[in-house]
Amino acid sequence: MHIVVIGGGITGLSAAWELQKRGIPYSLLEASHRWGGKVISSKLEFDNARFLVEGGPDTLITRKPEAWDLANELGMLDQITNPGSEVSGTYVLDNASLHPLPVSPTRFITTPLLTLRGKLRMLAEPFQPARRDDHDESLADFVRRRLGQEALDKFIGPVLGGIYNTDPEKQSIMVSAPVMREMEKEGGGLFMGAIQSAFRGGKKKKSNKPRFISFKDGLEAMVNELVRQLTGDLRLNAQVVSVKHEDDQYQISMSDGSSLLADGVIFATLANQTSALIKDISTEASQQLSTMRQQHIGTVSLVYRESDIPAKPKVNGLMIPRREKRMIDAVTFTSRKMPERSTEGYAVVRVFIGGGAPEMVEYSEDRMIEEIKRELAELLGITAAPQTWKAFRWEHGFPQADVGHLKRVDEIEKLLPPNLTLAGSSYRGIAMPDCIRQGREAAAALSLYLQGA
Ligand SMILES: Cc1cc2nc3c(=O)[nH]c(=O)nc-3n(C[C@H](O)[C@H](O)[C@H](O)COP(=O)(O)OP(=O)(O)OC[C@H]3O[C@@H](n4cnc5c(N)ncnc54)[C@H](O)[C@@H]3O)c2cc1C
Known part of the structure; x- marks a missing residue:
C-alpha cells in the first residue's frame, strides 16, 4: 500500500x-x-541588530489541542513560548480615531466607541432567545442576533473580520467560531455559556497551558x-x-x-x-x-528605531474595519508582543494587507511600502522611514x-x-x-x- x-x-x-x-x-x-x-519564520539582520519575523501564522490557540499535542509527540514542549494575551493594548479604528478595545468592564462602561443604547443592547445578550439548531449563519447575523448591530459594526465585526481577513456578512459561523454557537446551544447564550464553561473549568484540574503559544525559533x-x-x-x-x-x-x-x-x-x-x-x-x-x-493576503514586518515610534498611545495592535477604507487591515507591534525576537532599541511592526485593499498584494514592493508608510504616518504618527523590512504575500492564498x-x-x-x-x-x-x-x-x-x- x-x-x-x-x-x-x-x-x-x-x-x-x-x-x-x-x-x-x-x-x-x-x-x-x-x-x-x-508557516514561514524568517531572520532579519542589519548592523548588529537581529530580528525573527513570521510571514504567516505567529501564534497557536491551545483551546484547539492539536498543535500542542503534535509538539508533545515531536518532543518540542521545551521550545514553547507564551506570547501572552492577544487583546491587551489592542485598539480599533473608528471614524479615523483610535479606541482601545472595550474588553474590561471599566473600558466597556467608559468607551465612546459604543452609544449607551449599543451598550445596553450588548448587556441584554443573556435575555435574547437562544437558537439551538445546527444550521449555519453568517458571523454578522450571529453577532447582530446576540449582541446587536452596534457591537457588530464597532467592535466584534472588525475583530473577527480581521482574524479571518473576511467580510463578516459572508463568513460562516460554523467554520470560524463554532464555539460561540455551542455556547448558545448549550448555555442559552454567550454570557451564560461563558459562566458554565468557567464553572466546568473550575471543576477540572487547572491546565498549565497558556491560551496562546509559539516556539522560541518561530512557528x-x-x-x-x-x-x-x-x-x-x-x-x-x-x-x-x-x-x-x-x-x-x-x-x-x-x-x-x-x-x-x-x-x-x-x-x-x-x-x-x-x-x-x-x-x-x-x-x-x-x-x-x-x-x-480565495482572497489575497500578505504581511509586511517593518523595523523602526524605538525612538521613531510615538510614545502615546501605547499600541500593541490595531484592527482596521473595512468601512474605514484604508489600504491596510491590521497592525501588530511584534516587538511588544514577543520582545525576545527583537534587538533592544528597535520596534518591529507587522502590517496585514489584502482584505480591504486586495490590490496592495499585487503592487511592486516599493509601491506597497510607500502606501504602508503613508498609512502608519496617518494612523499611528510613525513618520520616520523603516530601517529594513520583509514582505510576504499570497495571491488568492487565503480561503474564505x-x-x-x-x-x-x-x-x-x-x-x-x-x-x-x-x-x-x-x-x-x-x-x-x-x-x-x-x-x-x-x-x-x-x-x-x-x-x-
Ligand atoms: C498572514 C497569515 C496569518 C495567519 N495567522 C495564523 C495564526 O496566527 N494562527 C493560526 O493558527 N493560523 C494562522 N493562519 C492560518 C494558517 O497559517 C494556514 O491556514 C495554514 O498554515 C495553511 O496550511 P496548509 O498546509 O493547509 O496550506 P498551505 O500552507 O497553503 O500549504 C499548501 C502547500 O501545497 C503546495 N502545493 C500547491 N499546489 C501543489 C501542487 N500542485 N503540487 C505539490 N504541492 C502543491 C504549496 O506550495 C503549499 O506549500 C495565518 C495565515 C496567514 C496567511
Missing part, C-alpha cells in the same frame, strides 16, 4: 506524520523549494522538526500536474515528467489548486472546488468559508472515491490546529479504508 500526500504545508506534513505513525508507506510532494507553506520550528523526523519519501520542487485513474490505483504526474502510482491520495492543497488536479476524476467536484473564494461551507465540503467529498481525501485550510477550519487535525484525520481515515477496516 502506498499513499501520496500532495502539498507540503502544515496539513500535508501532519498527514505524513500520521501515516508514518501507522506504518503506512507514503510520498509527500511539495511544489515549491521549501516545506511549510504559509516554522514545528515544520523543521516534522521534516527532521519524517523518514518517508519527501520531495521538494515536485509540482503535481494531474491525478488520473490507472486500474485500481492513481497515477500522479509531476511537472518534471516523472510520475508515481498510489493506492490513496490526500490533497493537502487549497480548493482552487485541488480543483485543477481532480478534473479527470470528477468534473463536478472540480467545478465546485473552483468556485470557493461562506455560509453553508461545511455542507458544501461534505457534498464535494461524496463526489470523490473514498481513497481520495481533502484536507487543509480550504475545508474544515483555517487555523494551524485545524489544519493539523484535518491532515491527521485524513491519513487515519484513508489508512483504515485501505486496510479494509
Whole structure:
C-alpha cells in the first residue's frame, strides 16, 4: 500500500506524520523549494541588530489541542513560548480615531466607541432567545442576533473580520467560531455559556497551558522538526500536474515528467489548486472546488528605531474595519508582543494587507511600502522611514468559508472515491490546529479504508 500526500504545508506534513505513525508507506510532494507553506519564520539582520519575523501564522490557540499535542509527540514542549494575551493594548479604528478595545468592564462602561443604547443592547445578550439548531449563519447575523448591530459594526465585526481577513456578512459561523454557537446551544447564550464553561473549568484540574503559544525559533520550528523526523519519501520542487485513474490505483504526474502510482491520495492543497488536479476524476467536484473564494493576503514586518515610534498611545495592535477604507487591515507591534525576537532599541511592526485593499498584494514592493508608510504616518504618527523590512504575500492564498461551507465540503467529498481525501485550510477550519487535525484525520481515515477496516 502506498499513499501520496500532495502539498507540503502544515496539513500535508501532519498527514505524513500520521501515516508514518501507522506504518503506512507514503510520498509527500511539495511544489515549491521549501516545506511549510504559509508557516514561514524568517531572520532579519542589519548592523548588529537581529530580528525573527513570521510571514504567516505567529501564534497557536491551545483551546484547539492539536498543535500542542503534535509538539508533545515531536518532543518540542521545551521550545514553547507564551506570547501572552492577544487583546491587551489592542485598539480599533473608528471614524479615523483610535479606541482601545472595550474588553474590561471599566473600558466597556467608559468607551465612546459604543452609544449607551449599543451598550445596553450588548448587556441584554443573556435575555435574547437562544437558537439551538445546527444550521449555519453568517458571523454578522450571529453577532447582530446576540449582541446587536452596534457591537457588530464597532467592535466584534472588525475583530473577527480581521482574524479571518473576511467580510463578516459572508463568513460562516460554523467554520470560524463554532464555539460561540455551542455556547448558545448549550448555555442559552454567550454570557451564560461563558459562566458554565468557567464553572466546568473550575471543576477540572487547572491546565498549565497558556491560551496562546509559539516556539522560541518561530512557528516554522514545528515544520523543521516534522521534516527532521519524517523518514518517508519527501520531495521538494515536485509540482503535481494531474491525478488520473490507472486500474485500481492513481497515477500522479509531476511537472518534471516523472510520475508515481498510489493506492490513496490526500490533497493537502487549497480548493482552487485541488480543483485543477481532480478534473479527470470528477468534473463536478472540480467545478465546485473552483468556485470557493480565495482572497489575497500578505504581511509586511517593518523595523523602526524605538525612538521613531510615538510614545502615546501605547499600541500593541490595531484592527482596521473595512468601512474605514484604508489600504491596510491590521497592525501588530511584534516587538511588544514577543520582545525576545527583537534587538533592544528597535520596534518591529507587522502590517496585514489584502482584505480591504486586495490590490496592495499585487503592487511592486516599493509601491506597497510607500502606501504602508503613508498609512502608519496617518494612523499611528510613525513618520520616520523603516530601517529594513520583509514582505510576504499570497495571491488568492487565503480561503474564505461562506455560509453553508461545511455542507458544501461534505457534498464535494461524496463526489470523490473514498481513497481520495481533502484536507487543509480550504475545508474544515483555517487555523494551524485545524489544519493539523484535518491532515491527521485524513491519513487515519484513508489508512483504515485501505486496510479494509
Ligand atoms: C498572514 C497569515 C496569518 C495567519 N495567522 C495564523 C495564526 O496566527 N494562527 C493560526 O493558527 N493560523 C494562522 N493562519 C492560518 C494558517 O497559517 C494556514 O491556514 C495554514 O498554515 C495553511 O496550511 P496548509 O498546509 O493547509 O496550506 P498551505 O500552507 O497553503 O500549504 C499548501 C502547500 O501545497 C503546495 N502545493 C500547491 N499546489 C501543489 C501542487 N500542485 N503540487 C505539490 N504541492 C502543491 C504549496 O506550495 C503549499 O506549500 C495565518 C495565515 C496567514 C496567511
